[in-house]
Amino acid sequence: MSYQTEYDRSMNDPEGFWRKQAEALEWFRFPQHILTRDGDGNGHWFADGEMNTAYMALDHHVKHGRGDQLALIYDSPVTNTKARYTYAELTDVVARTAGMLAGLGVVKGDRVIIYMPMIPEAVIAMLAVARLGAIHSVVFGGFAAPELALRIDDAKPKVILSASCGIEVKRVVEYKPLLDRAIELAAHKPRSCVIYQRPQAIAPLLAGRDHEWTSLLAQAKPVGCTPVQGSDPLYILYTSGTTGKPKGVVRENGGHAVALKYSMKAIYNVDPGDVYWASSDVGWVVGHSYIVYGPLLHGCTTVVYEGKPIMTPDAGALWRVCAEYGVKALFTAPTAFRAVKKEDPQALLMKQYDLSKLQIIFSAGERLDAPTGAWLADNSGKPVVDHWWQTETGWAITANLQGVEPMPIKPGSSTMPVPGFNVQILDENGHPVPRGTQGFIALKLPLPPACLNRVWGDDNKFRDTYLSFLPGYYASGDGGYIDDDGYVFVMGRVDDVINVAGHRLSTGEIEEVVATHPAVAECAVIARDDELKGQVPLGLVVLKSGATISEADLHRELIARVRENIGAITCYKDTVILPRLPKTRSGKTLRKTLYKIVNGQEYVVASTIDDPGVIPEIIDVLRSRKMIA
Ligand code: COA
Ligand code: AMP
Numbered sequence: 001m002s003y004q005t006e007y008d009r010s011m012n013d014p015e016g017f018w019r020k021q022a023e024a025l026e027w028f029r030f031p032q033h034i035l036t037r038d039g040d041g042n043g044h045w046f047a048d049g050e051m052n053t054a055y056m057a058l059d060h061h062v063k064h065g066r067g068d069q070l071a072l073i074y075d076s077p078v079t080n081t082k083a084r085y086t087y088a089e090l091t092d093v094v095a096r097t098a099g100m101l102a103g104l105g106v107v108k109g110d111r112v113i114i115y116m117p118m119i120p121e122a123v124i125a126m127l128a129v130a131r132l133g134a135i136h137s138v139v140f141g142g143f144a145a146p147e148l149a150l151r152i153d154d155a156k157p158k159v160i161l162s163a164s165c166g167i168e169v170k171r172v173v174e175y176k177p178l179l180d181r182a183i184e185l186a187a188h189k190p191r192s193c194v195i196y197q198r199p200q201a202i203a204p205l206l207a208g209r210d211h212e213w214t215s216l217l218a219q220a221k222p223v224g225c226t227p228v229q230g231s232d233p234l235y236i237l238y239t240s241g242t243t244g245k246p247k248g249v250v251r252e253n254g255g256h257a258v259a260l261k262y263s264m265k266a267i268y269n270v271d272p273g274d275v276y277w278a279s280s281d282v283g284w285v286v287g288h289s290y291i292v293y294g295p296l297l298h299g300c301t302t303v304v305y306e307g308k309p310i311m312t313p314d315a316g317a318l319w320r321v322c323a324e325y326g327v328k329a330l331f332t333a334p335t336a337f338r339a340v341k342k343e344d345p346q347a348l349l350m351k352q353y354d355l356s357k358l359q360i361i362f363s364a365g366e367r368l369d370a371p372t373g374a375w376l377a378d379n380s381g382k383p384v385v386d387h388w389w390q391t392e393t394g395w396a397i398t399a400n401l402q403g404v405e406p407m408p409i410k411p412g413s414s415t416m417p418v419p420g421f422n423v424q425i426l427d428e429n430g431h432p433v434p435r436g437t438q439g440f441i442a443l444k445l446p447l448p449p450a451c452l453n454r455v456w457g458d459d460n461k462f463r464d465t466y467l468s469f470l471p472g473y474y475a476s477g478d479g480g481y482i483d484d485d486g487y488v489f490v491m492g493r494v495d496d497v498i499n500v501a502g503h504r505l506s507t508g509e510i511e512e513v514v515a516t517h518p519a520v521a522e523c524a525v526i527a528r529d530d531e532l533k534g535q536v537p538l539g540l541v542v543l544k545s546g547a548t549i550s551e552a553d554l555h556r557e558l559i560a561r562v563r564e565n566i567g568a569i570t571c572y573k574d575t576v577i578l579p580r581l582p583k584t585r586s587g588k589t590l591r592k593t594l595y596k597i598v599n600g601q602e603y604v605v606a607s608t609i610d611d612p613g614v615i616p617e618i619i620d621v622l623r624s625r626k627m628i629a
Contacts, residue, residue, distance in 0.1 A: 003405040003416060006266075010419035010448070017419065018045065018449055021262045022254075025297070026060045027051045028227050031254065036231075040467055041445040042453050042474075046230030046254030053234050053253050054098075054131040055225040056261075057296035058091040066299055067091075069273060073325055074120045076306035077313065078167040079200070083120060087299075090124070095222035097128035103216075104159050104192045108133035108226050111236070113157040113190070114282075115139045115148060115179060117166035118306040121196050121213065122282045123292050125161045130234055130253075133226035137236040137248070140283025141166045141175065142503075142569040147246075148182035151238050154248055154457055156188045161213075163196040164203035169311045176203030230254020236456045237285055239391040240497055240506035241465060241477075248456030249391050251288075255449030256394060257297055259420070260289055263395050264298035267387065267418065268329045268362065269402035272299030275325050275357075279305055279318065279332040284503070285391040286364065290331055294395075303327065309336040316349030323353035330358060333365035333502030335533055337372050342532065347379035358382060360402060364389055365502030366534045367490055370411035388414035388490045390476065391504065392466070394450040397421045397443065397476070398488040413487040420448025425482055430470045438481045440494060442473035496591070498527040498535050500571050507537060507591075510572065513565045514539050514558055519547035524581055526594050528574070528627075538598060538627065539575040540618075551577050576625050578618055584608040594618075600628060 010017045015034040022031065031049030038044070058071070067088035074083040085093070106112060112129045114136055116122040122138070129136040137155045139148050152160070160183075166173040176195060183189060195203055196213040205212060234253045238246040270276050276298075278290035295302035303325060309318050309332065318340060322330055344350065361376060361384045368386035377384045383406070387399035400407050400415035407415055417423040422444035425433050433439040445467075447453070451474075455461040469475040477497060480490040493499070496507045507525040514523045521544040527535040539558060543549070549557075555575040562572040582590040585608055596603035597619060605612055622628045 001404060003401055003407060006401070006404050007417065007419050011422060014420065014446075014448070018258060022046060022049070022258045024261055025051070025056050025257055031230055035446065037446060038453070040463060041472060042467070043446040044231040044252065044255075044453060045449040046258065049230035049254050050227045051230060051253060051257065052131065052133065052225035052227055053257050053293065053297075054094060054127045056257055057293060058087060058094060058127065059225065061087045061299050062091050066272070069299070070301040071296060072120060072123060072302055072304060073275075074304045074306070075321055075324075076119070077317065078169070078307055085120065090127075092222065094124055094127040094131055095224070096217060096220045097124050098131040099223045100194070100217050100220035101128055101132060101134070101159060102223050103220055104194070104211075106132055106134050106159055108228065109232075110134045110159075111137055111155045111157040113137050113139060113148075113152060113155060113160045115141060115160060115162045115175060116196070116282070117141050117163055117175070118281055118304055119163065119196070119198075120304055121163065123304060126235075126282065126288075126292055127296075131223070131225050133228040133232065135233045135235055137238070138283050138288065139238070140281060140569075141173070142283070142567045144564055144567040145178045145181035146185060146565045147567060148178065149185035150246060151248075152182060152186040152190070153188050154238070155236055157190050158192070160190045160193045161196075162193060164198050165201035167200060167306065169308060172200045174201050174203070180206070228253050235288065237288060237391055239285075240504050240509060241495070246506075247461060247465065249452045250454050250456050251394055251450065251452065255451070256293065259395050259448065259450035260294040261297045263418075264294050264300065265403040266401050267396055267399045267403065268331075269360065270295075270298065270300055270329050274300050274328040275303065276300045276329050277303040277305070277321065277325070277327045277331065279303075279309065279321075279330065279336065280502075285389075285394060286331070289394055301325075308339075310339045310343050314349060315340045315343035316352060319350045319353040319355060322355055322358045326357040328357055329360050329362065331362040331364070334363050334368045334372055335366070335501040337363065337376050338369075338532055341372060341375050347375075350379055355380065355382075360385060362387060364396070366499045367412065367414075367492070373411055383409065385409065386414045388478075388488070392452045393447070394452075398423065398490070410483075410485075410487050413483070413489045416486055416488065423482070423488060424473065425480065426470055426473065430473070433481075435482055435484050438479055438491065440470065441476045441478045441480050441488075441490065442470045443476060444473055447474055498537055500535055500537070500569065501533040503569050505537075505566070505570060509566060510537050510539075510562060510570060513562050514541065517554070517558060517561065519543050519549045519554060521545070521547075522581060522589075524589050524591055524594055526591065526598050529599050533571060536571050536573050539572065540581065540594060541575055541577050542580055543577055551575065574627065576621060576627060578621055580614055580617075582614045582618065583610045585610050597622065598628065
């Protein structure tokens with residue numbers, strides 16, 4: 001079938017199109033209502049279907065003869081450990097883990113926070129929560145205690161599942177002190193915590209609240225799957241926006257299962273039984289969708305990798321895993337490929353491995369820059385496919401649909417809209433712009449299955465953040481254009497979101513931390529282009545009058561504050577003290593102008609600027625610090 005036929009079907013008869021995709025899954029009761037529209041023009045998919053996502057991802061496969069097939073491969077170069085779970089084994093341990101949670105009082109609709117490293121227990125925990133019809137909220141292990149505390153207060157979990165530590169290349173990161181501190185900071189207190197003890201750091205447990213995972217699990221009885229409605233939430237995943245407070249994206253069970261199952265063949269062209277590897281972390285949306293749910297819903301074998309693309313032990317790590325397990329489709333972020341290219345420019349390590357089973361490489365998290373894409377394609381001899389998506393959508397908005405009709409690849413473009421997504425480029429008044437002209441990338445409502453239709457605990461926030469700017473559309477927060485052939489080019493965020501090594505953070509949130517330093521009068525945190533990580537934050541700071549701290553001392557203290565409050569993944573690298581910031585006459589900092597100056601782009605000084613003389617002053621200081629040429 002041609003891409004255009006498939007896409008047109010999804011646009012002309014969305015309900016018929018998605019009803020057909022829903023038939024690929026085993027429901028307890030097939031939905032009668034495919035799409036239920038709400039007052040905003042958005043909707044719930046499969047709202048009255050009865051189902052359980054963990055059942056569809058595990059029990060269903062065991063029932064239909066996949067019990068002995070590998071479901072999950074764990075590969076941890078940082079602990080020198082490997083493990084394998086068949087579908088039958090994974091189903092069994094998930095059922096017992098669900099029993100363990102039920103024993104702690106977790107029932108349908110309760111929230112469970114999962115703050116864990118990349119070990120099989122993290123995946124098991126997610127599926128066990130889903131089995132009970134409860135709602136998980138995974139918090140990336142690289143986040144510091146205050147970030148975890150924010151999420152605890154928002155999600156109000158009954159139970160928190162964690163591990164004693166995560167393992168980074170050069171250090172063991174003890175999670176338990178971070179968890180304890182977060183609970184101390186949070187107003188909401190979970191009833192119980194279950195800690196998976198790893199030998200690299202044994203955590204002390206708090207009597208009455210904390211339980212040791214393995215011994216509690218040993219006493220637990222397996223439980224069955226609790227039926228939920230298609231519109232019941234499967235999970236909440238927090239993501240950064242323009243404000244300091246992360247938003248809880250709510251993912252509903254029905255649409256999520258249908259969209260992910262469809263995507264496995266349509267986008268990734270994998271079949272049940274194939275090995276599929278998304279080298280990410282379960283703390284991010286890529287991990288949710290394509291380490292856990294997508295591959296398992298489709299009957300594939302997924303890989304849980306606890307390591308890095310380089311350093312564990314070298315830049316051949318990605319290729320070693322692909323060769324060892326016969327990975328058919330690999331998916332990771334451009335920053336990982338750039339790191340590999342930097343360490344192994346001739347791809348000598350890649351050539352040591354038999355990559356004959358690897359058919360295709362997918363990239364997302366940020367735009368795949370053309371030189372990296374070309375290096376990867378030339379050296380691997382495989383098609384390299386960029387695809388664009390967001391935590392909010394849960395799956396790709398634009399892609400090159402390998403299982404429908406592979407299209408010619410255009411460097412810098414993530415190809416065409418995925419069926420279900422009506423992608424438009426609009427100006428700030430909501431009018432379509434001509435082909436080739438940049439504008440706001442907007443998605444016409446209703447969004448297809450799996451996309452968010454609410455923000456946890458705040459009905460207005462979804463409307464205010466995403467719908468009110470361009471009525472009738474979801475505003476993606478990204479800017480870009482569509483060329484004459486219909487290819488979409490995503491050029492970057494139009495808001496204050498920064499993308500550091502494929503990790504989405506908010507410059508506003510970093511600013512809030514920098515601004516709390518006693519010597520800082522005001523600051524602007526600007527995303528600065530970085531060859532390896534895509535972007536890194538740069539702190540531009542104005543000192544309080546009378547403050548005498550040196551730039552070097554301030555920088556050291558700010559690094560510590562940012563790490564302690566947000567996490568090391570922020571990669572806060574540079575601080576420059578400025579005499580003043582550029583402001584409009586109404587006192588707003590001209591962040592866009594600063595962004596362009598810092599990144600060597602052409603800029604026009606806004607007519608609303610209070611004092612144009614500030615610009616040459618700033619340029620002089622940035623030049624003297626070698627921040628700009
Ligand atoms: N728990 C605790 N700390 C973590 C962490 C975790 N789960 N993940 C990262 N960190 C820490 C790191 O230890 C590092 O700390 P340091 O400054 O003390 O060394 C810091 O956060 C930055 O980590 P990272 O971005 O991983 O940088 P790196 O220099 O260690 O590695 C890359 C560079 C390119 C190899 C790495 O960024 C990478 O693998 N990126 C791919 C990211 C990815 O897969 N994104 C998926 C989105 S689809
Ligand atoms: P996250 O919600 O963490 O997945 O981050 C989503 C953001 O990452 C998007 O809004 C984009 O800014 C960026 N992004 C992700 N994938 C791509 C891509 N393939 N091309 C361009 N930008 C991307």
